[in-house]
Amino acid sequence: DTNAQILMRFKVSLSNGNALNDWGNESSLCSWTGMLCRADQTFYGLRLEHMGLGGKIDVETLFELPTLVSFSVINNTFEGPMPEFKKLVKLRALFLSNNKFSGDVPDDAFEGMRRLKRVFLAENGFTGHIPKSLANLPRLLDLDLRGNGFGGNIPEFQQKDFRVFNLSYNQLEGPIPESLSNKDQSSFAGNKGLCERPMSSCSHIRGNEPRSEDIFPEHQRKGRKFKILIIVIIVVAVVVFASMVALLFIHNHRRKRLQPGIVAKQGNSQKNNAGFKESQSVDLTSDVKDGDGQLNFVREDKGGFDLQDLLSASAVVLGSGSFGSTYKAVVLNGPTVVVKRFRHMNNVGKQEFNEHMQRLGSLTHPNLLPLAAFYHRNEDKFLVYDFAENGSLASHLHGRNGSVLTWSTRLKIIKGVARGLAYLYENFPEQNLPHGHLKSSNVVLDHSFEPQLTEYGLVAVMSNSHAQKFMAAYKAPEVSQFGRPNMKSDVWCLGILILELLTGRFPANYLRHGKGGNNADLATWVDAVVREEWTGEVFDKDILGTRNGEGEMLKLLRIGMFCCKWSVESRWVWREAVAKIEEVKEKDGEDDSSSYVSEGDLNSKTMTEDEFSFSVTS
Numbered sequence: 011d012t013n014a015q016i017l018m019r020f021k022v023s024l025s026n027g028n029a030l031n032d033w034g035n036e037s038s039l040c041s042w043t044g045m046l047c048r049a050d051q052t053f054y055g056l057r058l059e060h061m062g063l064g065g066k067i068d069v070e071t072l073f074e075l076p077t078l079v080s081f082s083v084i085n086n087t088f089e090g091p092m093p094e095f096k097k098l099v100k101l102r103a104l105f106l107s108n109n110k111f112s113g114d115v116p117d118d119a120f121e122g123m124r125r126l127k128r129v130f131l132a133e134n135g136f137t138g139h140i141p142k143s144l145a146n147l148p149r150l151l152d153l154d155l156r157g158n159g160f161g162g163n164i165p166e167f168q169q170k171d172f173r174v175f176n177l178s179y180n181q182l183e184g185p186i187p188e189s190l191s192n193k194d195q196s197s198f199a200g201n202k203g204l205c206e207r208p209m210s211s212c213s214h215i216r217g218n219e220p221r222s223e224d225i226f227p228e229h230q231r232k233g234r235k236f237k238i239l240i241i242v243i244i245v246v247a248v249v250v251f252a253s254m255v256a257l258l259f260i261h262n263h264r265r266k267r268l269q270p271g272i273v274a275k276q277g278n279s280q281k282n283n284a285g286f287k288e289s290q291s292v293d294l295t296s297d298v299k300d301g302d303g304q305l306n307f308v309r310e311d312k313g314g315f316d317l318q319d320l321l322s323a324s325a326v327v328l329g330s331g332s333f334g335s336t337y338k339a340v341v342l343n344g345p346t347v348v349v350k351r352f353r354h355m356n357n358v359g360k361q362e363f364n365e366h367m368q369r370l371g372s373l374t375h376p377n378l379l380p381l382a383a384f385y386h387r388n389e390d391k392f393l394v395y396d397f398a399e400n401g402s403l404a405s406h407l408h409g410r411n412g413s414v415l416t417w418s419t420r421l422k423i424i425k426g427v428a429r430g431l432a433y434l435y436e437n438f439p440e441q442n443l444p445h446g447h448l449k450s451s452n453v454v455l456d457h458s459f460e461p462q463l464t465e466y467g468l469v470a471v472m473s474n475s476h477a478q479k480f481m482a483a484y485k486a487p488e489v490s491q492f493g494r495p496n497m498k499s500d501v502w503c504l505g506i507l508i509l510e511l512l513t514g515r516f517p518a519n520y521l522r523h524g525k526g527g528n529n530a531d532l533a534t535w536v537d538a539v540v541r542e543e544w545t546g547e548v549f550d551k552d553i554l555g556t557r558n559g560e561g562e563m564l565k566l567l568r569i570g571m572f573c574c575k576w577s578v579e580s581r582w583v584w585r586e587a588v589a590k591i592e593e594v595k596e597k598d599g600e601d602d603s604s605s606y607v608s609e610g611d612l613n614s615k616t617m618t619e620d621e622f623s624f625s626v627t628s
């Protein structure tokens with residue numbers, strides 16, 4: 011049989027196959043929905059995602075496809091036990107996430123699949139132990155078992171360097187193997203009783219403590235229980251009483267101190283992307299409480315004032331972002347600084363927080379806004395940055411008081427952003443998201459419109475849940491698909507920033523729920539406009555008429571689209587993105603390299619053959 015005949019037999023076992031109606035057309039197999047083919051038209055995979063498919067996955071028939079190396083049925087309605095994929099020994103990537111598969115996965119389910127690199131089983135109903143054969147895969151690079159019912163202990167994995175690793179929201183328990191202790195806590199969150207690094211030590215888990223019946227005989231236990239009950243009642247009563255007194259005291263105390271701050275902030279309660287011109291005066295002492303905690307300077311050249319100076323500085327609210335308020339403070343006989351309050355930086359303890367801030371403070375690059383100092387008081391953290399004279403890029407692009415940014419200024423801005431990002435990636439290679447919160451309100455402009463990145467490097471200290479909800483990098487599509495961002499999520503943000511800069515459109519206005527729960531976004535809008543060949547309509551009217559620049563503007567648009575590839579594998583890595591941005595010139599015709607991204611490659615969601623083969627072979 012030919013591949014086409016085999017695939018038609020495979021289709022018969024599926025239900026709800028309407029999305030595959032074009033299968034069987036006379037045209038080349040590679041043009042059928044869901045086919046993955048290389049440039050030479052050899053078929054190598056199936057990508058049947060978000061299609062409402064169900065029924066049986068006929069592995070016997072798939073086995074007859076000699077070149078099949080990648081198989082994906084993400085987000086369909088398949089149910090029942092895990093199909094016997096182990097027959098497909100050539101498979102390199104297996105994506106079954108977001109279906110209704112269930113039941114124990116046999117220990118030998120992945121036996122012999124020596125080439126398998128990527129296994130995505132997230133959000134199904136799989137149970138039983140994590141199969142030994144999975145842990146023994148020699149080349150495993152990405153593993154996502156999130157949101158299943160896997161139980162028991164985590165086995166020792168043969169492979170140590172994972173790119174994606176997620177076991178969260180299962181029923182796993184017991185100590186985490188030492189070799190996985192460097193993983194993020196979020197990889198293990200939502201399990202029954204996992205312990206040891208990166209979670210807390212196993213000795214904290216009650217089951218490990220000696221049980222009272224092992225120590226005391228029956229009659230002693232009864233007397234003991236009674237005594238414990240009395241002690242508990244007394245302690246609870248004392249604690250409740252003390253808390254009520256303390257709360258009353260704090261309430262009265264805060265009412266006296268908070269008034270000015272609250273009044274001023276009410277006038278600014280809306281997210282103020284238009285910058286600081288409408289801001290009102292506030293009393294910083296209402297937020298930065300004096301007396302406890304101290305201002306820690308992270309750079310020698312930024313000292314010269316102390317906490318008292320900061321508290322008595324005249325301050326205005328610049329805006330209230332997703333983490334708290336941001337103030338501009340003019341220190342008497344000192345610098346003008348920006349104080350940003352963060353309420354959800356609880357991922358690490360005080361010591362680690364201090365070390366991380368010292369490290370951020372040691373970064374120096376013309377396109378990074380220097381962190382000057384930080385202040386740490388229990389739940390509240392304040393970061394002090396230099397004030398940037400020209401406000402944020404967002405305020406210029408979208409604010410009521412914004413100015414007209416020419417094409418040449420926009421190009422200068424994006425080049426600076428790319429350089430700042432490259433510096434962060436080189437200096438934070440071990441971080442998952444060296445920036446993590448790249449967006450136009452976090453790009454500020456100095457007196458000569460040189461851009462400076464701000465709020466970088468904070469993912470590591472930010473509470474996971476808050477990061478997931480609000481940080482820009484968590485808006486990348488892989489987060490809705492696989493639940494976790496990766497290094498390329500910053501590249502997604504860079505792409506969105508490029509598109510925002512060129513179109514003048516605010517990305518959040520394009521967020522709506524599309525098919526399969528994914529967010530449609532500015533990238534999708536640009537994609538559609540370009541595909542309809544209305545490129546003239548894509549550019550911001552303020553730069554549209556730029557003479558001799560349209561070719562280069564189009565070149566930058568294509569770069570933005572390559573940074574916004576929906577699939578992480580086909581999205582550019584940061585180095586490539588930065589290098590391509592550097593190549594863009596202000597005027598057309600200065601060089602002839604614009605053909606490096608062909609018109610045909612512009613569709614940002616579809617993977618070209620070469621791109622996908624890169625992802626499965628790399």
Ligand SMILES: Nc1ncnc2c1ncn2[C@@H]1O[C@H](COP(=O)(O)OP(=O)(O)OP(=O)(O)O)[C@@H](O)[C@H]1O
Nearest residue numbers: 328329330331332333336348396397398401402451
């Ligand atoms: N160092 C700075 N110099 C000048 N303006 C700044 C500076 N830092 C922030 N701003 C501006 O102050 C305003 C409020 O900033 P804030 O960080 O609170 O909000 P945001 O960036 O919109 O949200 P988020 O909390 O998600 O970062 C924004 O317009 C921002 O661009």
